[in-house]
Amino acid sequence: MMRQVQQMQERMSRVQAELETETVEATAGGGAVRVVATGAQKLVSVTVDPSAAADVEMLQDLVVAAVNEAMEKSKQLAASKMQAVASGLGLPPGLM
Numbered sequence: 001m002m003r004q005v006q007q008m009q010e011r012m013s014r015v016q017a018e019l020e021t022e023t024v025e026a027t028a029g030g031g032a033v034r035v036v037a038t039g040a041q042k043l044v045s046v047t048v049d050p051s052a053a054a055d056v057e058m059l060q061d062l063v064v065a066a067v068n069e070a071m072e073k074s075k076q077l078a079a080s081k082m083q084a085v086a087s088g089l090g091l092p093p094g095l096m
Helices: 002-021 050-054 056-088
Strands: 023-028 033-038 043-048
Touching: 002 033, 002 056, 023 056, 033 056, 043 050, 043 056, 050 056
Parallel strands: none
Antiparallel strands: 023 033, 033 043
């Protein structure tokens, strides 16, 4: 049992390190706003097409939409990697 816990901790550390470097991308407004985030839910970049800057309110909405989508994708990436750790150890899915 102790060995399984140690293995899980090692795998979790490895997955967390991977999530720091893996990225997801989301766009809004047909690509007018592009957001990149890590698998650890850290925003890496926001790119705005200059033509979208004409309507500030719309631009703000597009940024919010793209960031929210990127964060959701990031959470899904993290959940799938953590699920892989749990299933590799034979743990039930809800335990992670």
